[in-house]
Amino acid sequence: MSGVYAGYGGGDVLQGLDLEVAAGAVTCIVGPNGAGKSTVLRTISGLLTPRLGTISFGGRDIAGRHPAELIKAGVVQVPQKNGLFPAMTVAENVLLGGYVRRREKAYLKARLAQLAERFPIIGERGGELAGNLSGGQRRTVEFARALMLEPAMVLLDEPSLGLDPRALGLVGEAVNAMRDGGVTVLIVEQNVRFGLGIAGHGIVMESGRVLMADSAQAILDDPEMGALFLGGAP
Ligand SMILES: Nc1ncnc2c1ncn2[C@@H]1O[C@H](COP(=O)(O)OP(=O)(O)OP(=O)(O)O)[C@@H](O)[C@H]1O
Numbered sequence: 001m002s003g004v005y006a007g008y009g010g011g012d013v014l015q016g017l018d019l020e021v022a023a024g025a026v027t028c029i030v031g032p033n034g035a036g037k038s039t040v041l042r043t044i045s046g047l048l049t050p051r052l053g054t055i056s057f058g059g060r061d062i063a064g065r066h067p068a069e070l071i072k073a074g075v076v077q078v079p080q081k082n083g084l085f086p087a088m089t090v091a092e093n094v095l096l097g098g099y100v101r102r103r104e105k106a107y108l109k110a111r112l113a114q115l116a117e118r119f120p121i122i123g124e125r126g127g128e129l130a131g132n133l134s135g136g137q138r139r140t141v142e143f144a145r146a147l148m149l150e151p152a153m154v155l156l157d158e159p160s161l162g163l164d165p166r167a168l169g170l171v172g173e174a175v176n177a178m179r180d181g182g183v184t185v186l187i188v189e190q191n192v193r194f195g196l197g198i199a200g201h202g203i204v205m206e207s208g209r210v211l212m213a214d215s216a217q218a219i220l221d222d223p224e225m226g227a228l229f230l231g232g233a234p
Pocket residue numbers: 008013031032033034035036037038039040190
């Protein structure tokens with residue numbers, strides 16, 4: 001993203017944002033409430049049209065494209081919470097991610113089998129209702145659904161939301177599985193330790209701009225960042 005200004009009518013939230021996401025790696029954006037982290041994801045996935053600036057993906061400017069076009073281009077956003085249909089089975093929920101190719105039965109079947117290899121829960125609990133899964137398992141199924149159409153990039157908005165520590169472990173494993181499958185992952189997290197812990201790269205945002213971009217470990221180790229997030233400084 002280069003020189004991106006975007007907002008909701010009451011002024012720009014993103015204030016000339018410059019940001020780069022490494023292909024095939026996991027990047028996590030952190031920052032105080034209201035910094036504009038979720039707005040970055042909405043702008044990339046086409047839910048919000050930037051007023052100014054460019055967003056290039058795979059060598060093309062995708063700023064302002066319709067979300068459906070972006071899904072075709074390989075960019076998928078996983079919604080923040082409660083994205084599964086509890087009265088449908090796990091497998092049915094995953095297959096919904098392939099809705100635009102719903103007539104290609106053989107493709108969908110093969111893709112579901114591939115995903116079951118990567119995320120065992122889909123094979124083991126595929127016939128059960130999604131509503132019976134634990135929070136961490138549900139999040140894993142949401143990720144698998146996002147991967148149905150083999151996206152190049154997945155955007156995760158607060159994947160830790162509402163999860164206990166054990167469930168966080170499952171989410172971390174699922175993110176690793178995505179990365180190992182060659183997917184570029186961009187995460188927004190309030191849980192700084194968890195988000196930076198599962199990412200290779202970190203981006204710190206404040207007031208609609210990037211304050212720092214470095215390896216996730218370097219950000220975790222930076223004493224100023226500790227002050228910003230852990231309340232050590234005003
Ligand atoms: N749909 C909306 N309409 C109007 N203003 C919005 C909307 N969504 C977000 N905002 C405003 O945009 C600013 C940035 O919000 P954003 O959700 O991107 O922040 P964030 O860094 O993700 O913070 P948080 O972690 O609190 O969600 C905030 O001031 C917020 O009130």
